[in-house]
Amino acid sequence: MPADPMPLLDVRNLCVSVPANGGMIRLVENVSFCVDEAEIVGLVGESGSGKSVTAMALMGLIDSPGVQVRGSARFRGQELVGMAPRALRALRGRDIAMIFQDPMTAFTPVYTIGWQIDEQIRAHERLSRRAARARTVQLLAEMGVPDPARTAQRYPHQLSGGLRQRAMIAMALSCNPTLLIADEPTTALDVTVQAQILELLRGLRHSHGSSVLLITHDMGVVAQTCARTLVLYSGRMAESGPTATLFARPAHPYTAALLDSIPPLYGPRPHRLPAIAGLPPTPRERPAGCAFGPRCAHVHATCLPAPPALASIGPGQQAACVLPAEGTPLPPRATAQATQP
Amino acid sequence: MTPFTPVLELRDVRKTYRLPRGQKLKAVDGISLRVMPGEMLGLVGESGCGKSTLGRCMLRLDDVSSGQVLFEGRDITTLSERKLRPLRPGMQMVFQNSTAALNPRRRVGDLLAEPLRVHPGPDGRRRTAATITARLHELMALVGLPASALARYPHAFSGGQRQRINIARALALSPRLVVADEPVSALDVSVQAQIVNLFADLRARLGLTYVFVAHDLAVVRQISTRVAVMYLGAIVECGETDAVLHAPAHPYTAALTAAVPRPVVGAAPAMLLRGDVPSPVNRPAGCRFHTRCPQAQVRCGVEEPLLRAIRPGHEVACHYPLGGEHRKV
Incomplete structure (x- = not known):
């Protein structure tokens, strides 16, 4: 199927911030899809x-005072962000x-x-x-x-x-x-x-x-x-792509860890579930670097200064992780869950 | 008590609620089961099937309408509160809503110390403040929380941490039996896995016997040795976890396992069960599942199937169990 020149909904760098303690806290940061x-x-x-x-x-539908919605969301080319309430209604x-x-x-x-x-x-x-x-x-x-x-x-x-x-x-x-x-x-x-x-x-x-x-x-x-x-993590995009690709070859350690932590209904029963230690950060205490860094098994110096940019991994797949660019992508998932009854 | 005495035994337990206009809601409709020492029984079913009520009846948090509840061989069905109290330390409950189960105005240390203050120690005397403090630190280590948590209030914790606090409180008196009502269903997957692992670790370390009331079959599979499937107040199938979940004999169990959206792209589409669970107030005559059963026959609408063994340790309440000689499709 030829790609439609204009998608039905095109969201680019959507940011939602709420005021708190004299500053703004970003609940959603640069989400695009x-x-x-x-x-x-x-x-x-x-x-x-x-x-x-x-x-x-x-x-x-967010009308709390002081909330800022930035970025762009085009529905059939019409900009939704900042649209007049009457038109939106x-x-x-x-x-x-x-x-x-x-x-x-x-x-x-x-x-x-x-x-x-x-x-x-x-x-x-x-x-x-x-x-x-x-x-x-x-x-x-x-x-x-x-x-x-x-x-x-x-x-x-x-x-x-x-x-x-x-x-x-x-x-x-x-x-x-x-x-x-x-x-x-x-x-x-x-x-x-x-x-x-x-x-x-x-x-x-x-x-x-x-x-x-x-x-x-x-x-x-x-x-x-x-x-x-x-896949969103702490208000940021961790990864996006065709569902089948994401499940077979997740490029972001969060996607991989999330999939692994689901107990399997079929196939061998793991002695322990590979849980992700710790908790997601609240928007207020989100680290300067990768938001998943503190819980990530692959975290290293390059992850810390700034959030990794979304990088293209393969056809339609993007991940906000430095591993693929550094030549050490995650291995494909063992498909224990794929075992059919 | 011998190792062969069930920790918990239910004999034809019924719990009926009276409704206006003489109607009766049979939340638990004649359930018998045994839970052996060290066993982890998963009680599964959809909302309204009576699994939570049954869980509460097991610990006599609710009185049963008829039948018997035996804890470690002792009939506790009609014991007075006073006589029941010395038995309470042996059986504890973990609730689904970790926030509602903790008094928001009391510090974690106080919440956990309360059962230790109420119940005498193993020597039959009141516990001293020092013993209690030592036990609190032990409990925090057991459930993986820092000792500093004791001085804080419940609101300062995340859902997963609050559930750890609830588990710590349930374990304070070293129970033999823990009934956990949907202990992980309010948690996110990554945190859920932590708590599921914690239950497994605690069983290994403390030799606990568990009853898990849950609706998530994958979670139940991970933490149960045996599974009982409930539908409209009765057990329709019971047996070893993988035998029941992978080779279900009851059409309801089959529909339930098929309906679980599995995290596998291209997995077989779920078999569709039509309609909703009927109201337990006027449940169908005959087999309680026949109104939704894809295999129902005339007999199913008339005669109620009883729970019977189709092989050792695997019981099913169905006239035409799947995989049996009656149906070779």
């Missing part, structure tokens, strides 16, 4: 790595939609879910109530909600977690957005329901032509869903 048409891109990282802040900044919900981890708090408890989905449709399109409700019911049905007409008349608390998440996805898709930002959409769900929701997200590319930016902490979810993956 793109999402192509009908592509699922994963944004992974541990808590506090800045993945949700990145998404909120893209959606223009027209875009949000119609072209870019978001689903959240906890559908219980994302819906208001005092209206039926049908009412809430109708409202979103009518905010963006001139439709009668009846037509909006018809669309709502159809959407719920597409999301695999049983008895959609009756479910639309129910309140959020009357639905199970899985159904609420489906209703939330239905709401997000109600105006056929080209980009769906999903922030930990399955974290609160059980695995059997999670599998259903992931199947749904994978299908959106074909059924709605939507791209998905999937934010998650679960490498398993990424492996099964995303074509490309971006």
Whole structure:
């Protein structure tokens, strides 16, 4: 497939800073990535790595006083950073939609879910109530909600977690957005329901032509869903690339260590898990050099003065690590986890 | 007590909650199991299956509605609080929410010293301040925290460190049995691995017996010798960890293991189980899983399958277990 000259979403050097103690603390530092048409891109990282802040900044949902969003995020060539609230509001919900981890708090408890989905449709399109409700019911049905007409008349608390998440996805898709930002959409769900929701997200590319930016902490979810993956660590990009490459030949020691610390469900059971010692630094105490340096097994003098720049490793793969350039790249991963049952 | 006495035994334990309008919620619906010394039992299932309630019943943090709970061969089902208290040091719990389990207004040292003050020492007398201080330092070393942590408040620690504090508190009285309810599910992967390793180390050093209540099958596999799979208040399959997880006999276990998103690109797509877990208030008649079971037959909707051994040490509650002679697909 020839590369599209203009990606759907093109984020360059996005920085988000919050004021604290008279200075500014950078929560997100120079994050760059793109999402192509009908592509699922994963944004992974541990808590506090800045993945949700990145998404909120893209959606223009950070309005705390003093917060600075810098850099550029172009959606179909339109600059989102600094866009007028009115213009952004027209875009949000119609072209870019978001689903959240906890559908219980994302819906208001005092209206039926049908009412809430109708409202979103009518905010963006001139439709009668009846037509909006018809669309709502159809959407719920597409999301695999049983008895959609009756479910639309129910309140959020009357639905199970899985159904609420489906209703939330239905709401997000109600105006056929080209980009769906999903922030930990399955974290609160059980695995059997999670599998259903992931199947749904994978299908959106074909059924709605939507791209998905999937934010998650679960490498398993990424492996099964995303074509490309971006790994964040302490607000900075550690690595990005095609998911298969990242899993087979991670170039950043953090990616490798993160993958190794997941207990395997199949294959030999390690006596001890290769855990990463210590904790990620808070944005306030992020070291001058590589943020992962203090926990890295390969740390040496060149890592310390400044954060390593993102360097191209291979086709589509980039890593913010000095090892490949120094001629000592990480070895490919032993694929113990690949053993099929 | 002999080495063959189970540390914990449950006999047909039931826990029923009464709801308005005469409805009953059977959170635990007739569970029998034994946990032998040194064993690490993983109790897995989806939310609402009753695994946490069962964990609490094991230690009599909740009273059971019927059935028996035996700790080291002694029936503790109806013991009074006063008679139970001398047994408490032998059985301890680690909770999921490490923040909620620690009083934010007390220093770590005070939190850990409390059980040591409440319960007499091994000689039957109150512990002296010096013994307690020595024990606190021992505990900190055991769970890998600096002694300086004792003087600080819980909020000063990260989630992983707080879970270490909770583990230290559970170990303060040298228990034989530790029930851990989702001890790592709130932690990030890299930290989770540290705590999983800590549990393994502690078992090796202290000869503990564990019951892990968890939903993450990969974590359970790493720390359990045996696994019991729960669905709607009952155990549907129980056996050696890898036997259950790699060659599941119950269709629910099979669906559960298949649904785990594995960190392998190109791994087989998850088998899809339709719908959600039914409400435990009116659970299906017959087999409790038949409404979602891809293999369900007429008999499954009528007759409830009982837990039976399909080979030594591997029990399953299914009329048509997978890999059995009934189904050669």
